Amino acid sequence: MTDVTDDVMSRVGEAMGVARHDPGGARALFATLWDEVGADGDPFHRVAIAHALADLQDDAHDELTWDLRALAAAELLTDERAAAGGVTTSVAAFYPSLHLNVADAYLRLGDTMLATHHAALSRAALPSLPPDPYRTQIEQALTRIETALSS
Numbered sequence: 001m002t003d004v005t006d007d008v009m010s011r012v013g014e015a016m017g018v019a020r021h022d023p024g025g026a027r028a029l030f031a032t033l034w035d036e037v038g039a040d041g042d043p044f045h046r047v048a049i050a051h052a053l054a055d056l057q058d059d060a061h062d063e064l065t066w067d068l069r070a071l072a073a074a075e076l077l078t079d080e081r082a083a084a085g086g087v088t089t090s091v092a093a094f095y096p097s098l099h100l101n102v103a104d105a106y107l108r109l110g111d112t113m114l115a116t117h118h119a120a121l122s123r124a125a126l127p128s129l130p131p132d133p134y135r136t137q138i139e140q141a142l143t144r145i146e147t148a149l150s151s
Contacts, residue, residue: 046073
Protein backbone atom coordinates (compact mmCIF):
# COMPACT_ATOMS: atom_id res chain seq x y z
CA MET A 1 0.00 0.00 0.00
CA THR A 2 1.35 3.43 -0.95
CA ASP A 3 1.18 6.36 1.46
CA VAL A 4 0.01 9.02 -1.02
CA THR A 5 -0.73 11.56 1.69
CA ASP A 6 2.80 11.73 3.09
CA ASP A 7 3.38 15.46 3.60
CA VAL A 8 7.05 15.02 4.45
CA MET A 9 7.80 13.14 1.23
CA SER A 10 5.83 15.72 -0.76
CA ARG A 11 8.03 18.39 0.76
CA VAL A 12 11.15 16.32 0.02
CA GLY A 13 10.06 16.26 -3.62
CA GLU A 14 9.50 20.01 -3.61
CA ALA A 15 12.92 20.63 -2.08
CA MET A 16 14.52 18.39 -4.70
CA GLY A 17 12.89 20.53 -7.36
CA VAL A 18 14.31 23.66 -5.74
CA ALA A 19 17.78 22.04 -5.64
CA ARG A 20 18.00 22.16 -9.44
CA HIS A 21 18.14 25.95 -9.44
CA ASP A 22 18.84 26.94 -5.82
CA PRO A 23 20.99 24.45 -3.88
CA GLY A 24 21.30 26.79 -0.89
CA GLY A 25 17.54 27.22 -0.72
CA ALA A 26 17.08 23.48 -0.98
CA ARG A 27 19.58 22.92 1.86
CA ALA A 28 17.50 25.25 4.02
CA LEU A 29 14.27 23.42 3.14
CA PHE A 30 15.83 20.03 3.89
CA ALA A 31 17.33 21.31 7.15
CA THR A 32 13.88 22.47 8.24
CA LEU A 33 12.43 19.08 7.35
CA TRP A 34 15.21 17.33 9.28
CA ASP A 35 14.47 19.47 12.34
CA GLU A 36 10.75 18.67 12.06
CA VAL A 37 11.26 14.93 11.60
CA GLY A 38 13.91 14.78 14.29
CA ALA A 39 17.00 12.65 14.57
CA ASP A 40 14.85 9.84 15.96
CA GLY A 41 11.90 10.28 13.59
CA ASP A 42 10.56 7.99 10.90
CA PRO A 43 13.57 6.24 9.32
CA PHE A 44 11.94 6.44 5.87
CA HIS A 45 11.82 10.21 6.09
CA ARG A 46 15.30 10.42 7.59
CA VAL A 47 16.83 8.35 4.78
CA ALA A 48 15.22 10.55 2.12
CA ILE A 49 16.16 13.83 3.79
CA ALA A 50 19.73 12.88 4.74
CA HIS A 51 20.45 11.29 1.36
CA ALA A 52 19.29 14.43 -0.44
CA LEU A 53 21.08 16.76 1.95
CA ALA A 54 24.35 14.89 1.48
CA ASP A 55 24.23 15.59 -2.25
CA LEU A 56 23.79 19.31 -1.61
CA GLN A 57 26.86 19.79 0.58
CA ASP A 58 29.86 21.80 -0.57
CA ASP A 59 32.20 20.28 2.03
CA ALA A 60 33.13 16.57 1.98
CA HIS A 61 33.00 16.37 5.81
CA ASP A 62 29.44 17.69 5.81
CA GLU A 63 28.52 15.36 2.96
CA LEU A 64 29.90 12.39 4.90
CA THR A 65 27.91 13.39 7.98
CA TRP A 66 24.67 13.33 6.01
CA ASP A 67 25.62 10.14 4.13
CA LEU A 68 26.23 8.40 7.46
CA ARG A 69 22.90 9.66 8.79
CA ALA A 70 21.15 8.25 5.72
CA LEU A 71 22.90 4.91 6.18
CA ALA A 72 22.04 4.78 9.90
CA ALA A 73 18.38 5.51 9.16
CA ALA A 74 18.28 2.82 6.45
CA GLU A 75 19.46 0.29 9.01
CA LEU A 76 16.27 1.01 10.98
CA LEU A 77 13.96 0.99 7.98
CA THR A 78 11.70 -1.98 7.33
CA ASP A 79 10.56 -3.22 3.96
CA GLU A 80 6.98 -2.70 5.12
CA ARG A 81 7.56 0.99 5.90
CA ALA A 82 9.40 1.52 2.63
CA ALA A 83 6.54 -0.14 0.73
CA ALA A 84 4.02 2.09 2.51
CA GLY A 85 6.06 5.03 1.23
CA GLY A 86 5.83 3.78 -2.34
CA VAL A 87 9.17 1.98 -2.65
CA THR A 88 8.81 -1.06 -4.89
CA THR A 89 12.06 -2.76 -3.86
CA SER A 90 13.33 -4.04 -0.56
CA VAL A 91 15.37 -1.77 1.68
CA ALA A 92 18.38 -3.87 0.69
CA ALA A 93 18.29 -2.06 -2.67
CA PHE A 94 19.19 1.20 -0.86
CA TYR A 95 22.55 -0.10 0.31
CA PRO A 96 24.58 -0.11 -2.93
CA SER A 97 24.05 3.63 -3.33
CA LEU A 98 24.30 4.52 0.35
CA HIS A 99 27.60 2.66 0.81
CA LEU A 100 28.87 4.03 -2.51
CA ASN A 101 28.25 7.58 -1.31
CA VAL A 102 29.97 6.92 2.02
CA ALA A 103 32.93 5.30 0.23
CA ASP A 104 33.22 8.28 -2.11
CA ALA A 105 33.18 10.78 0.76
CA TYR A 106 35.81 8.83 2.71
CA LEU A 107 37.97 8.59 -0.41
CA ARG A 108 37.79 12.35 -0.97
CA LEU A 109 38.71 12.87 2.69
CA GLY A 110 41.74 10.59 2.34
CA ASP A 111 40.49 7.74 4.56
CA THR A 112 41.23 4.87 2.22
CA MET A 113 40.61 2.17 4.83
CA LEU A 114 37.00 3.23 5.42
CA ALA A 115 36.52 4.02 1.73
CA THR A 116 37.61 0.47 0.88
CA HIS A 117 35.31 -0.98 3.54
CA HIS A 118 32.23 0.85 2.24
CA ALA A 119 33.13 0.15 -1.39
CA ALA A 120 33.19 -3.56 -0.52
CA LEU A 121 29.82 -3.26 1.21
CA SER A 122 28.41 -1.48 -1.83
CA ARG A 123 29.77 -4.18 -4.14
CA ALA A 124 28.32 -6.92 -1.92
CA ALA A 125 24.90 -5.22 -1.96
CA LEU A 126 24.72 -4.90 -5.76
CA PRO A 127 22.74 -8.15 -6.23
CA SER A 128 19.81 -6.45 -4.48
CA LEU A 129 19.41 -4.18 -7.53
CA PRO A 130 17.71 -5.35 -10.71
CA PRO A 131 19.81 -5.32 -13.89
CA ASP A 132 18.78 -1.88 -15.14
CA PRO A 133 20.37 1.48 -15.99
CA TYR A 134 20.38 2.56 -12.33
CA ARG A 135 22.39 -0.51 -11.33
CA THR A 136 24.76 0.15 -14.22
CA GLN A 137 25.25 3.71 -13.00
CA ILE A 138 26.02 2.50 -9.46
CA GLU A 139 28.40 -0.17 -10.77
CA GLN A 140 30.28 2.34 -12.93
CA ALA A 141 30.65 4.80 -10.05
CA LEU A 142 31.77 1.99 -7.75
CA THR A 143 34.34 0.81 -10.29
CA ARG A 144 35.75 4.37 -10.47
CA ILE A 145 36.12 4.42 -6.66
CA GLU A 146 37.69 0.96 -6.59
CA THR A 147 40.13 1.99 -9.33
CA ALA A 148 41.08 5.11 -7.39
CA LEU A 149 41.60 3.03 -4.26
CA SER A 150 43.82 0.53 -6.04
CA SER A 151 46.13 3.13 -7.55
